[in-house]
Amino acid sequence: EVHLVESGGGLVQAGGSLTLSCAASGFTADDYAIGWYRQAPGKEREGVSCISPSEGTTHYVESVKGRFTISDDKAKNTVYLQMRSLKPEDTAVYYCAADPRKYYCHIFSENGPYGMEHWGKGTLVTVSS
16 A cells, blocks of 8 residues: 655744655655645645656756755655755645656646645644744
């Protein structure tokens, strides 16, 4: 059975850093597109970053470029999102998602795709000003 479990969220001051983890089980993350999404209170879910480990590709939306880094650890079957220089507007529940259609990373944007096959339950990131 496929599972994605996010962790690493918490409360941080503006300018601080957090690293989120997405632990995958039931499949090999290396063979999938793995995306990070977030949903702020009262707002629509939006794409943040995507990685296709087997293709060696990553994608970031404009609002997080230069501040967030997505990476994977094959041995741990885990994908990470390192977040630096956090801003109050980064406050959201962060979700990871996985799909065998690797091209999803090539079309990734703030607007999706949202048809990823598997989703985690999310981890809350709160950035105080």
